[in-house]
Amino acid sequence: MASTGRRRFLRGAAAAPLALLARPPAAGATDYASAEEVFNAIDRREADAEGRLAAIARAVGGAEPFARSVAADDARHRVEREKLRRRLKLAASTPPVPPAKPDASLARLREVQQQLVHAHAEGLPALGDAGAVAVLARHMVDASRHLTVIDLWIEAEDVRG
Amino acid sequence: MCVAEVRREFVLRIARAAGVIPAVLGLIEGRGEALPRGDETDMAILDAALAIEHHAIAIYDAGLKRGLFPAGLRSYAVEFRGDHVGHRDTQVSISEERGGRPSEALSHYDLGPLEPGDAFVRQALQIEVAAQQAYTALISRIDTRDYLLSAAFILVDEVRHVTVWRRVLGLKIY
Numbered sequence: 001m002a003s004t005g006r007r008r009f010l011r012g013a014a015a016a017p018l019a020l021l022a023r024p025p026a027a028g029a030t031d032y033a034s035a036e037e038v039f040n041a042i043d044r045r046e047a048d049a050e051g052r053l054a055a056i057a058r059a060v061g062g063a064e065p066f067a068r069s070v071a072a073d074d075a076r077h078r079v080e081r082e083k084l085r086r087r088l089k090l091a092a093s094t095p096p097v098p099p100a101k102p103d104a105s106l107a108r109l110r111e112v113q114q115q116l117v118h119a120h121a122e123g124l125p126a127l128g129d130a131g132a133v134a135v136l137a138r139h140m141v142d143a144s145r146h147l148t149v150i151d152l153w154i155e156a157e158d159v160r161g
Numbered sequence: 162m163c164v165a166e167v168r169r170e171f172v173l174r175i176a177r178a179a180g181v182i183p184a185v186l187g188l189i190e191g192r193g194e195a196l197p198r199g200d201e202t203d204m205a206i207l208d209a210a211l212a213i214e215h216h217a218i219a220i221y222d223a224g225l226k227r228g229l230f231p232a233g234l235r236s237y238a239v240e241f242r243g244d245h246v247g248h249r250d251t252q253v254s255i256s257e258e259r260g261g262r263p264s265e266a267l268s269h270y271d272l273g274p275l276e277p278g279d280a281f282v283r284q285a286l287q288i289e290v291a292a293q294q295a296y297t298a299l300i301s302r303i304d305t306r307d308y309l310l311s312a313a314f315i316l317v318d319e320v321r322h323v324t325v326w327r328r329v330l331g332l333k334i335y
Binding site for chain 2: 069131148152
């Protein structure tokens, strides 16, 4: 289930000393040191997820509206992140290179989308700016919604066999 | 009153009933610019968040005990109740570590008519939307890194709950 990892983190956190709470939720998770690192990680993962979803949408009938909706949200997020980069005096983003031949599997898309959500969640504490936290938290809400749509999509595919 | 105002009023009603301080109510209403970031604000946010988590657990408990969720959706209800229990326990722990006295669940919740089927899913959706809106409104005022990280993952869960219930009810999810 999609939230199992998060729930494990939260339940573990409840039983752990406070100092352990800031530990990343899973092996391989990132403890970001700066806002620039956070923005760069989000840029990369967003481009990766969007490229994979576009590839799936080209191959699977009926996925186009979702892919278009995600692309529109991502475009809006990129504009807002660029504004934040300027305000926080960070270097402008360099357009990430999407995978040349992305794996068009839903499972891999889900994995990459989850990494995007985690980059937002784990990145918020590194931003050091309430306005930036507010903006990226709203972006995280969209990314989490997309992740859940992908989960429901995978569940529907499983039911269909 | 538009839908957004009705939802905001629902969040505020829960928070007021739990004794959440006016400054945090103001943040939820979108007019809390003057509230300083710091330990005191974190504790007030923890109180507001706990009020919502207690309320959500009460709704899922009622729905699960009385069999109000439609057949086939019980597993989601069990999962989401588990998430809210995790959110509650995490935030109780954070509050206690800082010497706070986290608010307990009320002895009684006015949950309304408790009708089965889609009507109850709508009721569950209402508290999930309230939770999502409250965490979204409050998260940027959280001062400490550990609580901010926890709140971020809690918000991710709330979005999942909202999205699933909206899908179940045939509402737009993208």
